[in-house]
Amino acid sequence: DARVTQTPRHKVTEMGQEVTMRCQPILGHNTVFWYRQTMMQGLELLAYFRNRAPLDDSGMPKDRFSAEMPDATLATLKIQPSEPRDSAVYFCASGSRPLTDTQYFGPGTRLTVL
Amino acid sequence: RKEVEQDPGPFNVPEGATVAFNCTYSNSASQSFFWYRQDCRKEPKLLMSVYSSGNEDGRFTAQLNRASQYISLLIRDSKLSDSATYLCVVKGGGNKLTFGTGTQLKVEL
Numbered sequence: 001d002a003r004v005t006q007t008p009r010h011k012v013t014e015m016g017q018e019v020t021m022r023c024q025p026i027l028g029h030n031t032v033f034w035y036r037q038t039m040m041q042g043l044e045l046l047a048y049f050r051n052r053a054p055l056d057d058s059g060m061p062k063d064r065f066s067a068e069m070p071d072a073t074l075a076t077l078k079i080q081p082s083e084p085r086d087s088a089v090y091f092c093a094s095g096s097r098p099l100t101d102t103q104y105f106g107p108g109t110r111l112t113v114l
Numbered sequence: 115r116k117e118v119e120q121d122p123g124p125f126n127v128p129e130g131a132t133v134a135f136n137c138t139y140s141n142s143a144s145q146s147f148f149w150y151r152q153d154c155r156k157e158p159k160l161l162m163s164v165y166s167s168g169n170e171d172g173r174f175t176a177q178l179n180r181a182s183q184y185i186s187l188l189i190r191d192s193k194l195s196d197s198a199t200y201l202c203v204v205k206g207g208g209n210k211l212t213f214g215t216g217t218q219l220k221v222e223l
Contacts, residue, residue: 102148
């Protein structure tokens, strides 16, 4: 049963610290998405990769957030420096375009910035 | 105006009831439509795609009205296990999915 995996599942950190979240997409999937979910805003797309190339990161605050795919099995989302307003659940999802628009979500990283 | 709008609920219904959710979208050029389900503290999962002709999957029926730009989800014979948040999702240009903030359903005994 292929799944998207994310680490860590929970992270508590202090304001100003660097946070790195990792995602392993489903093997063979060529698209990776990073989302942030809060009660107020719902699910917001932060960044989107296809075949490891960043296609859209317009939803991401560029001054502190960065997203990369060093290889096909790993996507990272980094926040430096972190702020309390970054507290949210961060989901990674993968898909297989153009075969399907379906996205498969990982379990998420629950981030709390104190 | 938000790109995708949903009534947040909660919808509290007794087991066995029929319940319907609507969702409106603002971009008339939107190409694909979906309903995702999200259980408490879990990730969203695809429930069903929504086709112009409407589609049914067991107790679930989804319909699309392009002229009025809304999507609906009907759940018949609700079960306790249907309790979740239902996310309306619209695909626009650039392969991006835009999620509504969700409608919460609580099915009670």
